[in-house]
Structures are given as C-alpha cells and as structure tokens.
Amino acid sequence: MDYAVINPFLTSGYIGADYFCDREEETKKLTRLLTNGNNVALISSRRMGKTGLVRHCFAQQKIARKYNTFVIDIYATKNLSDFVYEMGRQIVNALKPRGKKAIESFIDTVKSLRTGITFDVQGLPSWNVELGDVQAPAITLEEIFSYIENAGKPCLIAIDEFQSISCYPEKNVEATLRTYIQNCHNANFVFAGSERSMMGEIFMSAARPFYQSVSIMNLDVIPEDKYSAFVKHHFEANGRNIAEDAIHETYGRFNGVTWYIQKVMNYAYSITDKGCSFELTQLESVVEDIVEENSEIYKNMLFLLTPPQKTLLVAIGKEGRVSQITGRAFLKKYSLSASSVQKALATLLEKQVVTNNQGVYEVYDKFMTIWLSWG
Template sequence: MVQVNNPFVTGGYVSAEYFCDRELESEELVRQVANGNNLALISTRRMGKTGLIMHCFARHEISKEYYTFFVDIYATKSLRDFVFSLSKVIVEQLKPFGRKALETFIRCVKTLQTGISFDVSGNPSFNVQLGDIHDSDVTLDEIFKYLKAAGKPCIVAIDEFQQIASYPEDNVEALLRTHVQHCTNARFIFAGSQRHVMGNMFLSASRPFYQSVSMMYLECIDIDKYTAFVRCHFEKAGKKIADGIVETVYRRFEGITWYIQKMFNTLFMLTEKGEECCEKMIEIAQESIISSYRYNYEETLFRLPERQKGLLVSISKEGKATNITSGAFVKKYKLTSPSSVQAALKGLLEKDFITSEHGTYAVYDKFFAIWLNANY
C-alpha cells in the first residue's frame, strides 16, 4: 500500500485510499469498456477526469486483463504531435511487461524502430524525436496495427481529445474514426473539457464520430461524500476539523475537485496533530496558495494585450459574466467597444484563460480570479 504524507493528493493518482468516491462513475466506465463500448468522458477541467480514468485502470479486473494507455494531448498542435505522444506513451506503459510486449510494438511500428533500443540489461529507451516522424498517417496506421496485434486487449484513454479539432490537417477526425472503428482489440476513452466542442464532435450528425460512443458526463462529487472523505483522513492523522469547513470550501470552489483538494492539502498541512482545523484557517490557506502563484499571475497579465487584460479583469469581477459584448457591460467596465471585446474574448478563449458555458463566461483558474479581484 502506497503511503503519502498528505492524503489530499493534487498531482496524479496514487491509490484508491486517496481517491474520493466516484463509485458509480467507476462502475459505469468499467462496465462500458468491458462490454466493448468506446466512451466520451466530458466535464469541466480539474473535475477529476484523469483521476477517474487512472483509478479504473488500477482496478484488478482492468489491470489484469488489459494493456492500458493514457495519453494527454492538451499540448499537441498537429497530427504529428499526436502520433509522437501516443507512441511514446505506449512504449513507456509497456515497459513493466517486459521485452516481449515491447517487441510486438517495435515489429508493428516499423517507422520508429531505429528510435527504440534496449540496453545490456534489457531495459528499453525511447529515443524517437518529433522530427523522426516523417509521415504521420503511416506511423498512425502502424500504431493501430500494433493495437490489433497486442497480446492483450487494450484500453486507450485520450485526454483533452477536443484538441484534435484544432489540428491544421483537414481529415484527422475522419482518419481516427476509421482506425478506431476497425480496431477490434482496443477500446477508447475520449476525455475532454470543452463541452461544446466535445458535444459537437460526438453528437453532430455531420461529424465522423457521430453516435460512435457512449456518453458520460462527470459532475461534482457529492458534498456528503467529500465531507466524509475529509473527516476520515483528518481523523486518521490524529487531527480534528470543525463543522462547516468542508461545505465552505466546497461551495466557494463550486465543487471542482482540484481546487478542493488543493485547499485541503494546505489546511491539512496547517493543522498540527491533536489540533483542530477551524474557520479562520480557510483564508490563511487560500492566501498561502495564491501567494505561491503570485509571480505567475503577474507575468501572465504582463504578457497579455491590454484589451484582453481589461476583459479578463472585468469577467473576474463579474464572477459569471453574460452579455459581455453589450453596451451595458462595455460601459460598466470602461471597455473600448463591443467589437474590441469580441476580439479580446476570442484571444482569451484560445489561451484557455476563460471558460464559456451556454453564453456565460468565467475565469478558468479560480485562484487567479480571486487574485485579480483583490488586486484590480
């Protein structure tokens, strides 16, 4: 059993002991892939999609029967980036299964053979560079040949899948859909955080992935479950927590998993063994977190064009902003004009500084929003 100093994990999945609830979601995800279905998993960012997938991958019935591959394509900009990231992940995640498992991949993916080698102890290394991928379509085809030929059935989870919609190549969705459709030895989890883009990809009749997957939406963890989880870990460590603390933090950060975890990671740190975590510590914890990011926030604002900066501050002050190109909004926050707001909005959305949900805009990073409101 993995032990950690702080049970409120904020970076990656550790084990079921430090994973809060998601029992129904876990059962549903495992049931879908075990019964041969591909799945689109959609939620806002930082709600815990990655943790849920890794939690399910760690379950005995999955880890024993399947090869599991998790690739985050948020930073990819093209099909070549995608192919590079996927091939690297497959090699890394096959390592524990030994040379035989890897040799199947090397045999299938001929275009990358020279970049994968073994040392005298049989340990593999992935020396492929992005520039080594000369024909993305060919290498992608070889990767899917591997998935068909792998010694076990495979589950491939692709995080931030909506990113493929912005690739410069015209046919990426159709290409991937064709490969996925004919890959009978693998199941796919397409996870994404931009609901409208993911919705269009899988629910629009004109798109290649239309009605090709089961849909699953990840909502907030139930507040009672979270309260029990927090209390349990404080008590295990010989610490107390006052009534109402969990609810206050949960409501303040709208039930979004990562922010709650970050707050309780800090509150746990601030509470000595035998002491009680009390209400006044919430502000201390929040200030400590925001202070640690202050230089990042200052640098971010410095680099933003003036009109984007003005709109970002205006949205943060509004909290949940609607009708932001209206004359009333422009006048209220002394912005230049509705057309300049529209241009600034496009830039902020492209940089992921703000989120858009049914015409309502908010600053994506909630700690950043708090910092902006305190300083502008």
C-alpha cells in the same frame, strides 16, 4: 512507498483507491461500458477529475487483470505528428513496467520509430524519438493501430483532451481516426474532453465522423456529503481533525471542483499537526497563501496579453461569472466597447484563459480569479 505517511490529498496523479474520493457510480458505469465493447466520450470541465476517474477505472481488478490499458494525453499537441508522437511515447512508458519483451513487441510493429527506441544494459527502454522523427505520421499511426490490434490482451485506451484534434491543421483527422478505431476490434476507447462545445460538435453533430459512435458520460461535481466524509476520514485517520464548516466553505467557494478542493485540503493538512484541528478561521489565510504562490505566474500571463485582453480578463475576474459579456451594464462598468470585447474574448478563449460554459464566461483558474479580485 509507505502511502500512510504521505499527504492524502493528491493534486496530481493516481496511487490507489484509498486516496480517490467517491465516483462509485461513475466507476461502475465506465467499467461496464468499456468491458461490454463500448467507446465512451467522457465530458466535463477541466480539473473535475476525468483522468483520475479513468485511472481508477483501469485499476479495477475486472480491467487490470484482463486488459492492456493506456492513457494518452494530447493536450499540448498541435497537429497529427504531435498526436502520433505522444501516442507512441506514452504507450512505451506504459509498457516499461511489463519488461523488455512487451516493448520489443511494440518496436517490432512500429518500424518507422524503431531507431529512436533503445535499451540500456539492464534492458530498460529509452525513448529517444524526437518530434521531427515522425516523418510520415499516417504510416506510424497505422503501425500503432496494428500493434493495438495484435496485442496479446484486449486494450483500453483513454485519449485525454480529445477535443484538441479539431484544431489540427491537417484535413480529415477525425475521419482517419474514426476509420482506424472502427476497424480496431481489439480495443475500446475513452475520449475525455473538457471543452463541452467542441466535444459536443465532435460526437453529436451528424456532419462529423464520430457521430453516434460513442456512449456519452458527463462528469459532474462530487456531492458535498461524500467529499466531506472523505476529508474528515483522512484527517482523523492521521490523528488530526478538521471543522466541518471549513470543508463546507471550501466546497462552496470552489463550486465543488475537485482539484481546487484537493489543493486547499492538501495545504490545510500540511499545516495541521497531529492532535490539532484545522478551523474555518484559518481557511482564508490558506487560500491567500496558495494564490500568492502563483502570483508571479499570473503577472507573467497578464504581461503577455494586449491591453484590451488584459482589461477584459480583469473585468471577468472581478465579476466572477459573466453571462451578458456585451451587455450595456458590463461594458459601462469596465469602460469596454462591444467590438473590443469580442476580439479580445476570442483570444482569451483560444488561450483557454477564459472558459465559456453555456454562455457564462469565467476565468479558467479559480485561484487567478481571486488574485484578479485583489487588484
């Protein structure tokens, strides 16, 4: 692929260092910890770039040459069977570029899933395992860890949205995983999570199995000067310009959160012809267009909520940030009662429509916040 002709402001995936902004110190630290035998809990709010940092770290020559690397996203998992399924599926996908021999080694070890992995005439694997095929997740998990332990190279494994395991219905999932990980001498792990309180409980509570088993890394926003230099470089490298105040306004409006800035800059770049400049006066129109593109999604989300949940979500959206969510002023302003707020809030938090960061409540999607403010 000729990366020079793509939009340089990626909103998903990772294709290389040229399109990755800063995180120099974080990359050095994560690389150092992992290559010196440490497991790491990487914690930040969502859309801050945790997965991008992990993939960037895994692409470093010091790691890429010496390690097998796997990124396992368990965000959508609901139980241990889902976890095992995703771990197997994503390991197979990561092994595909390494050829049939690498995957055969995995299949020979993970006997319980063997029938669900087939090869075409070219020797390329096909993952035909269904969720229901994981009949004995404990056995399959043991087989997967056996593969990891006996892989030809040491392994680095990132498990994304790791806090999901605390909601599994099975008992002792944390203890089971902790035992396997503790006894796995051929791998180190990154446990990435976006729910600070849940991740804190897993790794910092003396009553939990993972207590004191990891190095903690908190991921903050990329400094504005670094982001501004990154944006200007890519506009200028492709024959365009962007006003510095447009970058400054975007950074401040979205509190430095990586994905939202990337989304706006992706759009701004796409409408700026070579030889032209993107100006601050165009920014509001760009944000409105992005929000409008998602309006049907937001309407459907509201439709699925009960009236009290909808009323509370709209109220939080209009306020932007709410610290006294059962305070008299907030309740009176939006005609809410403390009891209805507490019940509705529990559901909105569970659905991850609303976030709670140290007692401050916000709508998770910052574009949805803007959409709600229009009502």
